[in-house]
Amino acid sequence: MEARKFTEKALSEWMRGKGPDSDIVISSRVRIARNLDNLPFPMLATNQQSKEILDRLSQVMQAAEMKEIGNFSEVFLSDMSELDKRVLVEKHLISPNLANESRNGAVIISENEAASIMINEEDHLRIQCLYPGFQLEEAWELASRIDDVFEEQVDYAFDEVRGYLTSCPTNVGTGIRASVMIHLPALVLTQQMNRLLPAITQVGLAVRGIYGEGSESIGNLFQISNQITLGQSEKEIIDNLHSVARQIIEHEKAAREKIMQESPIRIKDRIRRSLGILTHAEVMDSKEASQRLSDVRLGLDLGLIDHVSSDVLNELIVMSQTGFLQQVYGRKLNTEERDIYRAALIRDKLSKS
Amino acid sequence: MVCQECGKKPATLHFTKIVNGEKTEFHICESCAREKGELIPGTSNGFSIHSLLSGLLDFDPSGKGSSTSSKAQTIRCDECGLTYSQFSKIGRFGCSSCYKHFEDRLDPLFKRVHGSTKHIGKIPKRRGGSIQTKRELEELKKQLQYRIIHEEFEDAAKIRDQIRELEKRISAG
Ligand SMILES: [Zn+2]
Ligand SMILES: [Zn+2]
Numbered sequence: 001m002e003a004r005k006f007t008e009k010a011l012s013e014w015m016r017g018k019g020p021d022s023d024i025v026i027s028s029r030v031r032i033a034r035n036l037d038n039l040p041f042p043m044l045a046t047n048q049q050s051k052e053i054l055d056r057l058s059q060v061m062q063a064a065e066m067k068e069i070g071n072f073s074e075v076f077l078s079d080m081s082e083l084d085k086r087v088l089v090e091k092h093l094i095s096p097n098l099a100n101e102s103r104n105g106a107v108i109i110s111e112n113e114a115a116s117i118m119i120n121e122e123d124h125l126r127i128q129c130l131y132p133g134f135q136l137e138e139a140w141e142l143a144s145r146i147d148d149v150f151e152e153q154v155d156y157a158f159d160e161v162r163g164y165l166t167s168c169p170t171n172v173g174t175g176i177r178a179s180v181m182i183h184l185p186a187l188v189l190t191q192q193m194n195r196l197l198p199a200i201t202q203v204g205l206a207v208r209g210i211y212g213e214g215s216e217s218i219g220n221l222f223q224i225s226n227q228i229t230l231g232q233s234e235k236e237i238i239d240n241l242h243s244v245a246r247q248i249i250e251h252e253k254a255a256r257e258k259i260m261q262e263s264p265i266r267i268k269d270r271i272r273r274s275l276g277i278l279t280h281a282e283v284m285d286s287k288e289a290s291q292r293l294s295d296v297r298l299g300l301d302l303g304l305i306d307h308v309s310s311d312v313l314n315e316l317i318v319m320s321q322t323g324f325l326q327q328v329y330g331r332k333l334n335t336e337e338r339d340i341y342r343a344a345l346i347r348d349k350l351s352k353s
Numbered sequence: 354m355v356c357q358e359c360g361k362k363p364a365t366l367h368f369t370k371i372v373n374g375e376k377t378e379f380h381i382c383e384s385c386a387r388e389k390g391e392l393i394p395g396t397s398n399g400f401s402i403h404s405l406l407s408g409l410l411d412f413d414p415s416g417k418g419s420s421t422s423s424k425a426q427t428i429r430c431d432e433c434g435l436t437y438s439q440f441s442k443i444g445r446f447g448c449s450s451c452y453k454h455f456e457d458r459l460d461p462l463f464k465r466v467h468g469s470t471k472h473i474g475k476i477p478k479r480r481g482g483s484i485q486t487k488r489e490l491e492e493l494k495k496q497l498q499y500r501i502i503h504e505e506f507e508d509a510a511k512i513r514d515q516i517r518e519l520e521k522r523i524s525a526g
Binding site (some may be wrong): 035037038039040041043044122144147148151152155156157158159160161162163164165166167168169170172173174176197204228229230231232233234237 | 434443475
């Protein structure tokens with residue numbers, strides 16, 4: 001079954017690459033929303049209309065220009081198990097909305113999983129590109145290139161004044177949502193996030209904590225994205241986000257240096273304790289796992305630990321979530337079992353790395 | 354930062370709305386977010402950004418009383434049948450024609466959400482030629498104004514020629 005090849009491994013091919021500033025920026029993502037002309041948005045489309053949308057958009061996969069960009073596979077949501085859907089959500093290849101609510105939903109995923117194209121989500125078409133590290137322009141260029149291929153083959157809903165017409169008024173205009181996921185342990189540790197957050201939101205950006213299963217937040221990871229899609233060009237949106245993220249990266253670097261100067265023993269102690277717990281614990285809830293993994297990642301970036309690879313850490317962040325755990329162990333797990341299996345998985349992966 | 358809902362737990366979910374250039378921030382803890390069904394990846398409940406938005410939509414741009422009692426309710430999209438009052442509840446358009454049918458009420462909404470009402474980004478290539486030319490024309494006219502004000506008449510003359518050239522192209526189709 002086609003979905004399997006995307007749900008088997010925790011790490012997408014692209015995540016194994018090292019991006020610029022990857023000690024702080026985990027990934028850069030650009031998503032663009034598009035709709036076909038003369039068909040209602042998915043919310044109001046009849047079953048037949050959403051099937052028509054699916055068929056028309058699926059056809060674009062066969063275009064020569066699309067094949068030039070990469071090898072894509074299409075997976076229909078109706079063909080997928082609940083577990084497979086969940087794993088794709090945990091890998092950020094599809095949105096929870098597509099997994100749970102779409103009619104005639106499908107996703108077209110590139111071989112290295114850097115590009116995924118959702119059909120019949122909130123909009124007819126959502127093109128998403130994910131790059132490792134700080135590579136917003138690259139993500140935008142790829143998304144825009146894929147957009148051009150679709151535009152060549154189908155008529156988009158576009159208005160001269162309003163731009164690309166979307167289901168939600170917060171996406172109209174460029175339809176672009178750009179974001180970076182950044183790891184900011186030192187800013188959190190030195191309690192500077194509270195000061196920084198209002199400043200970030202003042203320039204039209206939104207900050208979110210990253211949430212795993214339910215509402216358990218994942219250690220010290222923040223997603224910063226643009227909120228404005230109308231009245232700014234794509235370049236302005238990307239540049240604005242880029243320059244704010246750049247400043248945050250510099251703040252985080254300074255905070256890391258400060259911690260190393262002022263309390264090297266304490267930070268070293270904390271990181272090594274976390275590593276000790278990860279490699280020896282028998283029971284581990286997801287919240288603790290996220291925090292400890294964040295500590296170890298910081299230790300790695302600061303050069304305080306050298307026998308752990310960042311790939312393994314990235315892998316564990318994805319794998320220690322519910323869907324993946326259940327996938328690894330081949331059945332539904334209750335909370336208690338999950339905590340035990342999570343601990344075992346982490347011990348195992350870290351001892352091998 | 355403490356959660357603005359319960360005032361007890363630390364706020365971990367943050368988002369911001371820009372309204373007429375003024376920002377409103379929301380800081381909520383995990384459990385309140387869950388209770389209110391805020392947008393949390395991994396759950397099916399991604400609705401609240403829209404209920405939040407509907408708070409923004411449910412207003413009368415004329416400033417005369419509540420929009421729910423005004424004729425807002427009767428505005429309806431011919432194409433998909435969505436009424437403005439439904440739109441303001443769910444915070445989503447039903448089809449691209451809704452943009453035309455609700456047009457009169459959208460400028461204030463877009464101003465609130467985006468601080469702007471006019472798209473200046475990418476244009477679809479196949480049908481974008483004339484839009485692109487119009488944009489260039491607008492840009493040139495602005496430049497012309499600027500040159501004249503600054504008494505740079507030689508440059509102004511050059512720009513005027515470019516404008517004529519463009520206008521000729523437009524009228525030729
Ligand atoms: Zn609370
Ligand atoms: Zn409509």
